[in-house]
Amino acid sequence: MxxxxxxxxxxxxxxxxxxxxxxxxxxxxxxxxxxxxxxxxxxxxxxxxxxxxxxxxxxxxxxxxxxxxxxxxxxxxxxxxxxxxxxxxxxxxxxxxxxxxxxxxxxxxxxxxxxxxxxxVPDIFWMTDPEWAISEGYHHVAANYQLLNDNLLDLSHETFVHAHTIGNAAVADSPLTVTQGIGNLGQNAVRAHRDMLNCEPPPFYVKAAGFTGQIDRWHTTIFTPPAFNIIENGSMPAGSNKEEARQKGLTRERRVINLITPESETSSHYFWAIARCYALDDAELTDYIQLEVARTFDEDKIILEAQQRKLKGAHFDAFPVTLRADAGAVQARRMMARVLAEEKQRQGEP
Ligand code: FES
Ligand SMILES: [Fe+2]
Incomplete structure (x- = not known):
């Protein structure tokens, strides 16, 4: 596995x-x-x-x-x-x-x-680049690493699990676009992208990014095997042109670096970091993001561990229902099945 x-x-x-x-x-x-x-x-x-x-x-x-x-x-x-x-x-x-x-x-x-x-080694240069500020943390999660991949590739759950921080109706209501094969990452990468236009800023976006009026928001999860999920997310005043807003310093962009290492078949080490490219010297903001994101991921941990208990060792791909929002997670699981089979084959295992 x-x-x-x-x-x-x-x-x-x-x-x-x-x-x-x-x-x-x-x-x-x-x-x-x-x-x-x-x-x-x-x-x-x-x-x-x-x-x-x-x-x-x-x-x-x-x-x-x-x-x-x-x-x-x-x-x-x-x-x-x-x-x-x-x-x-x-x-x-x-x-x-x-x-x-x-x-x-x-x-x-x-x-x-x-x-x-x-x-x-994955190029997560944000961690030490002086142009980015980092808030970081760790969660031990009693769930298989592929459940964590599913979670990060289908962010529609923000609406329901994270209503107090990063979620609102706009997330689950906006369509997901999924592609495979990304630039220098090659074919072994899945990209799941969602634009949320003209929506209210969720609570975290008000406090951590300073938005009060309507925003355009986007997030893109880039998955590479076995469990690296880099989320590019950003927001800007609704109706802005992204490049112009960037030049005027009106966007708020972050990278959510999710690095998951399996501990066992049913537990994972979840190392995470939020890199932001604005308000770099604001130590209070760094701490605020750390605390809020840790609280947000505590909410994921409750769901993921409950899911793992329900699985009782059942085959993970045996979920009976698939929604449109699962498209990224489904592709990532197929990719994982393929790369695991290739590695076994190279090692001469049956
Ligand atoms: S020196 Fe390690 S067990 Fe004896
Ligand atoms: Fe979550």
């Missing part, structure tokens, strides 16, 4: 400090730490000696010391010290995973290490 030959988020870079960090990713318990150079490293959270979780140990001079009998492992998993003997057992290795720190995240490659090309 998991796509492995892809970079996925293991942690916010800021989470990796002096202590080891343990996290279950794609069903594997992984321990993350920083080596002598400050670079991140990831090992299976299991000591090859007697299987104690390495995360119970500590980082000593940039190597990870097992908390049981003190064997030490470097970032490649090689044993560099073994207590009571001058030379460590040369063949002993903890299983290691390729990792890279980029765009304020630590990314992990859980598939074939030979294929771990750093050029394939």
């Amino acid at each position: 998991f796509l492995k030959n892809v970079w996925q988020v293991a942690a916010f870079a800021r989470e990796l400090k002096d202590a080891p960090l343990t996290r279950t990713l794609l069903g594997e318990e992984v321990v993350l730490f920083r080596t002598t150079t400050g670079a991140p490293a990831a090992l299976l959270d299991e000591c090859p000696h007697r299987l104690a979780p390495l995360s119970l140990g500590k980082v000593v001079d940039g190597v990870l010391q097992c908390g049981y009998h003190g064997m030490c492992f470097d970032g490649t998993g090689a044993c560099v010290r073994a207590p009571g003997q001058e030379t460590p057992p040369s063949k002993t290795k903890a299983h290691s995973f390729p990792v890279v720190e980029r765009h304020a995240f630590v990314w992990i490659w859980m598939g074939d290490p030979e294929l771990a090309d750093e050029a394939r």
Whole structure:
């Protein structure tokens, strides 16, 4: 069920400090730490000696010391010290995973290490670009990652789930346009776009973007496998020409960066960030967006976890009813089924 030959988020870079960090990713318990150079490293959270979780140990001079009998492992998993003997057992290795720190995240490659090309890390440059301000957060969601993809590709739910923040009737009432294949992302991308014209600004748009009169609003979810959903959203005074409004500084545009890493078949790590390209120095606004979006995603979490409980392990594509608004989610699921089958085929699995 998991796509492995892809970079996925293991942690916010800021989470990796002096202590080891343990996290279950794609069903594997992984321990993350920083080596002598400050670079991140990831090992299976299991000591090859007697299987104690390495995360119970500590980082000593940039190597990870097992908390049981003190064997030490470097970032490649090689044993560099073994207590009571001058030379460590040369063949002993903890299983290691390729990792890279980029765009304020630590990314992990859980598939074939030979294929771990750093050029394939998703380009979410907004995270560190001085032209954008970031509000960020994390939700643990007890639901399969594809339910989260469905949610982000069908934003008609904003009307019903998020009426107190970003939703109003205009979202669900406006038609969705779905396309596949986007510029440099190639064929493995789904784009779900909605324009909401001449509508009232929902509460969040009044407070976070300063609109009071009618607005034209748009959002576009760009999905790439397995669970990256970048939402471009924006708004401007109703009836404006978008380019002219941009030039006059009248648009309010954001990127909602949704990076989901499966924890298990029925749970997900949801790393998110909102990047805005206006009022960059307004720290109060940064905090306000963080709190409101966290509250908004709490609302999604309630629905998603309830959905997962209803599924009781049933096949996820077995939903009996499909609406027009599902078009993006349906295409993304088909794409996921295809890329998962291709990866299995390459690995020679049946
Ligand atoms: S279990 Fe790790 S050193 Fe013994
Ligand atoms: Fe939502």
